[in-house]
Amino acid sequence: MGKFWAILFLLVPILGVGLFVVAADGTGWLMRHWFPEDVSEYGHRIDELFMVILWLTGAVFVATELCLVWFMLRYDRAKNTEPVKFTHGSHTLEVVWTVLPAATLLFIAIYQMNVWADTKVREPMVPGLTVEVTGRQFEWRLRYPGEDGKFDTPDDIYHVNDLHIPVGEDILVKLKSQDVLHSFFLPNLRVKQDAVPGMEIPVWFKAKKNGAYDIVCAELCGWGHYKMRGRLTVQSKPDFEKWLKELRVEGQRTQSEATEDSETEE
Amino acid sequence: MFVALTGAVMVASGCGDANSGGPPFVANLVDVRFQQRETGGEITPEQEQEIANILMATFGTPDNPDNPFPGESESFLARAGFDVAKLKISAGAVHSTEDGRNFGLYRKHCVHCHGITGDGAGPTAAFLNPYPRDYRHGRFKFKSTYGPAKPTHADLKRVLMEGAPGTSMPSFRLLPDNELESLIEYVKYLSVRGETEARLIYAYLTDGEFGGMESLDELAETVTGGLPLTIDDGVAEDPDYENTVASLMYSWYSAKESLIKPVEAPAIADVENENHQQSIDLGRELFYGKAANCFSCHGDSAQGDGQASDYNFRFQWRKSLTGLREAEVDKLVAEYRHDGALKPRHAIPRNLRQGIFRGGRRPIDIYYRIYSGINGTPMPGLGADPQSGASAADASAEGEGGVKKVTPEEIWHLVSYVKSLHLEPLSKPARPPVELGESDVESNLGR
Numbered sequence: 001m002g003k004f005w006a007i008l009f010l011l012v013p014i015l016g017v018g019l020f021v022v023a024a025d026g027t028g029w030l031m032r033h034w035f036p037e038d039v040s041e042y043g044h045r046i047d048e049l050f051m052v053i054l055w056l057t058g059a060v061f062v063a064t065e066l067c068l069v070w071f072m073l074r075y076d077r078a079k080n081t082e083p084v085k086f087t088h089g090s091h092t093l094e095v096v097w098t099v100l101p102a103a104t105l106l107f108i109a110i111y112q113m114n115v116w117a118d119t120k121v122r123e124p125m126v127p128g129l130t131v132e133v134t135g136r137q138f139e140w141r142l143r144y145p146g147e148d149g150k151f152d153t154p155d156d157i158y159h160v161n162d163l164h165i166p167v168g169e170d171i172l173v174k175l176k177s178q179d180v181l182h183s184f185f186l187p188n189l190r191v192k193q194d195a196v197p198g199m200e201i202p203v204w205f206k207a208k209k210n211g212a213y214d215i216v217c218a219e220l221c222g223w224g225h226y227k228m229r230g231r232l233t234v235q236s237k238p239d240f241e242k243w244l245k246e247l248r249v250e251g252q253r254t255q256s257e258a259t260e261d262s263e264t265e266e
Numbered sequence: 267m268f269v270a271l272t273g274a275v276m277v278a279s280g281c282g283d284a285n286s287g288g289p290p291f292v293a294n295l296v297d298v299r300f301q302q303r304e305t306g307g308e309i310t311p312e313q314e315q316e317i318a319n320i321l322m323a324t325f326g327t328p329d330n331p332d333n334p335f336p337g338e339s340e341s342f343l344a345r346a347g348f349d350v351a352k353l354k355i356s357a358g359a360v361h362s363t364e365d366g367r368n369f370g371l372y373r374k375h376c377v378h379c380h381g382i383t384g385d386g387a388g389p390t391a392a393f394l395n396p397y398p399r400d401y402r403h404g405r406f407k408f409k410s411t412y413g414p415a416k417p418t419h420a421d422l423k424r425v426l427m428e429g430a431p432g433t434s435m436p437s438f439r440l441l442p443d444n445e446l447e448s449l450i451e452y453v454k455y456l457s458v459r460g461e462t463e464a465r466l467i468y469a470y471l472t473d474g475e476f477g478g479m480e481s482l483d484e485l486a487e488t489v490t491g492g493l494p495l496t497i498d499d500g501v502a503e504d505p506d507y508e509n510t511v512a513s514l515m516y517s518w519y520s521a522k523e524s525l526i527k528p529v530e531a532p533a534i535a536d537v538e539n540e541n542h543q544q545s546i547d548l549g550r551e552l553f554y555g556k557a558a559n560c561f562s563c564h565g566d567s568a569q570g571d572g573q574a575s576d577y578n579f580r581f582q583w584r585k586s587l588t589g590l591r592e593a594e595v596d597k598l599v600a601e602y603r604h605d606g607a608l609k610p611r612h613a614i615p616r617n618l619r620q621g622i623f624r625g626g627r628r629p630i631d632i633y634y635r636i637y638s639g640i641n642g643t644p645m646p647g648l649g650a651d652p653q654s655g656a657s658a659a660d661a662s663a664e665g666e667g668g669v670k671k672v673t674p675e676e677i678w679h680l681v682s683y684v685k686s687l688h689l690e691p692l693s694k695p696a697r698p699p700v701e702l703g704e705s706d707v708e709s710n711l712g713r
């Protein structure tokens with residue numbers, strides 16, 4: 001009986017590691033279950049940190065499981081007929097198995113400090129575009145500063161859910177929330193920051209590749225949290241300027257739309 | 267045995283064919299009660315059932331918005347001018363086909379606030395301020411048409427694309443265009459259905475002419491009129507009054523004729539003009555002047571605290587209860603709420619200092635609101651009916667001599683002022699507040 005359970009438990013590290021290998025491969029039936037495409041300048045550091053921690057914890061995991069299985073086989077009741085012996089423990093062993101994990105954790109803590117600092121603390125010297133993103137149930141309200149480059153002036157450009165940024169520029173997002181906690185999550189840029197009501201939190205990133213990507217809310221904010229999606233469009237600087245200009249002109253519209261195109265009714 | 271149990275559960279939970287299940291439309295009991303009070307008549311349960319049957323025959327069910335009774339009868343809705351293919355995308359249970367087409371859009375995106383019948387009283391509605399729109403009255407707030415006219419297609423699309431900032435109506439900008447078009451058609455369908463129901467209730471209370479029809483087809487025929495709108499040459503015929511559905515569809519179709527045509531904005535009204543401050547100053551004077559009279563509701567500091575009269579109520583049925591004793595009002599309100607009405611609220615003037623404009627913040631949007639007022643609210647319009655030239659200001663003139671009407675050009679200055687308000691800190695106004703003249707003191711202070 002012990003052998004059966006030991007083999008069953010052995011399947012855990014084998015299948016677990018196997019699953020990761022197949023998923024990370026990206027070509028098998030588990031494809032697209034690994035990282036989303038990374039189109040950011042700085043996001044690779046987070047991915048690298050992820051892999052370091054994965055290998056480290058993976059090694060510890062496999063070692064622990066193998067230990068477990070070995071104990072199950074070695075001390076199987078069917079094979080050990082001697083009565084149990086009680087000891088007072090081994091001081092050395094206890095020190096070892098406290099210090100080693102503590103040292104590992106300390107290593108991880110120090111190793112990741114720079115990644116955290118570079119992506120969250122050290123603001124870029126000269127941000128390119130600044131845009132204000134306000135999360136509200138259940139959409140992302142956007143505000144571009146307009147021609148004067150300042151917020152809270154009459155030429156601010158307002159939009160919703162459809163964030164455009166120029167490619168290859170440092171973008172600074174001032175993240176706010178109008179009601180409850182939200183989280184501004186750009187999976188393809190490895191950006192995630194909680195939007196806290198009452199705070200204005202700077203978030204920065206740089207996108208390297210044109211395309212349309214998801215903005216997702218990553219903090220439960222109510223019944224509509226699951227559908228609080230936005231779309232991030234990364235485009236060339238001229239395209240972006242053109243789009244922003246159209247938005248600005250539309251935002252200052254003083255003429256009826258009906259004069260332009262005829263509507264098709266039923 | 268496990269399989270049998272699962273199977274039994276599945277069957278019991280109701281995966282039958284399309285016509286057998288699905289939620290039904292809800293009868294407008296609030297309107298029945300309201301109209302019974304207004305007319306002094308009474309609708310019997312049999313008549314209520316007849317109304318429900320007529321509506322079912324004409325408008326189908328939430329699962330099947332067309333011809334719920336298979337047979338040879340033509341589609342009434344198609345005859346009346348609806349695009350039934352679009353309706354079928356929004357109607358029914360939420361599901362999608364293998365090639366990625368989505369169905370049941372109304373239930374996926376709208377029903378929990380706006381209700382299965384479009385009554386603005388869905389499960390989440392009671393928690394929202396403002397309440398979701400009740401389509402059944404055919405009244406819409408944020409549109410480019412004048413007065414009680416219906417919104418245009420573009421107006422409805424704008425609300426879906428932008429949402430209504432400051433309310434719980436989100437933006438659906440990211441939905442594909444065909445889904446938005448389908449939802450707009452479905453909203454119109456619910457609105458026409460709701461107004462038809464109200465007219466049927468009224469007809470039963472006043473003539474009762476609809477009783478005694480032989481078949482459901484006959485009933486529905488009477489309601490829809492059986493005549494298609496002829497819109498080939500771009501102009502629909504105005505159908506006869508009895509053709510209820512057709513005449514309602516006509517009002518939607520002809521909304522374009524009530525489009526507000528804004529005058530050209532003066533140069534200083536442009537926010538990038540160097541003299542824009544002049545426009546703001548002109549607007550400020552108008553805001554606190556007697557011609558526009560904005561401050562009388564929106565307040566001396568434009569925070570929406572200025573009402574000089576009793577609070578208005580949002581719901582018509584609640585408004586009709588003013589003047590009764592409080593105990594009587596409470597009892598009646600409880601009866602209305604039992605019929606499905608939401609808790610009545612006051613219609614409060616907008617706080618213009620917040621910079622949140624529910625109907626849109628483009629200058630043209632605010633122009634529309636000031637020109638035409640906001641349908642279904644106490645906000646009056648200052649502009650003239652583009653079709654007839656009659657002015658709303660004429661109707662509400664207090665007979666005081668020498669009060670100059672606000673010209674459409676001056677509305678642009680009001681727009682400049684309103685748009686500037688949220689950037690001006692209340693504690694440090696750009697200029698001292700306008701001195702109200704002595705003649706105004708009596709009407710505004712001590713209220």
